[in-house]
Amino acid sequence: MARKSGAGGMLQWLGLAFVILLIDQFSKVLIVGFYQLGDSTLVTSFFNVVRVHNSGAAFSFLAGSSGWQRWFFTAVGVVAAGLIVWLLKSHSGQKLFSFALACILGGAIGNVIDRLLYGHVVDFLDFHWRSWHFPAFNVADSAITIGAACLILDELLRVRRAR
Numbered sequence: 001m002a003r004k005s006g007a008g009g010m011l012q013w014l015g016l017a018f019v020i021l022l023i024d025q026f027s028k029v030l031i032v033g034f035y036q037l038g039d040s041t042l043v044t045s046f047f048n049v050v051r052v053h054n055s056g057a058a059f060s061f062l063a064g065s066s067g068w069q070r071w072f073f074t075a076v077g078v079v080a081a082g083l084i085v086w087l088l089k090s091h092s093g094q095k096l097f098s099f100a101l102a103c104i105l106g107g108a109i110g111n112v113i114d115r116l117l118y119g120h121v122v123d124f125l126d127f128h129w130r131s132w133h134f135p136a137f138n139v140a141d142s143a144i145t146i147g148a149a150c151l152i153l154d155e156l157l158r159v160r161r162a163r
Helices: 006-034 068-091 095-118 139-162
Strands: 040-044 047-054 121-129
Touching: 006 047, 006 068, 006 095, 006 121, 006 139, 068 095, 095 121, 095 139, 121 139
Parallel strands: none
Antiparallel strands: 040 047, 047 121
């Protein structure tokens, strides 16, 4: 079976990234519309829906900075998106690799949009156990994490095939 490559094969991956972006932004519109900052709804004994704002990056890295981080992380997201689109064009026939990149692309653009619109990222998924809380995150963060895990898996499989 021939591999799709170039712009034609890239469209399916850009489509996936767009779907991830839509789900991410729709979920954030719902949270911003129905929750005030800090509001929380207990869903299960280990999961809340909560509205929090993250002006930093993962795990609130640099959140306490003076505001420059908004533009820094926006620029990083835009550059990453450009690189990912180029990689997708070059490697669209590599399914797992391209799936991973599409997940990361959709998530990165979702968080860039938040930074541009709000000045921070809207997070709302809050998992906890007793007194332990994982930092709240969103659909974009989940997609980026899935994409990163798939990149690692793709590399492990590539090395295995090379043996």
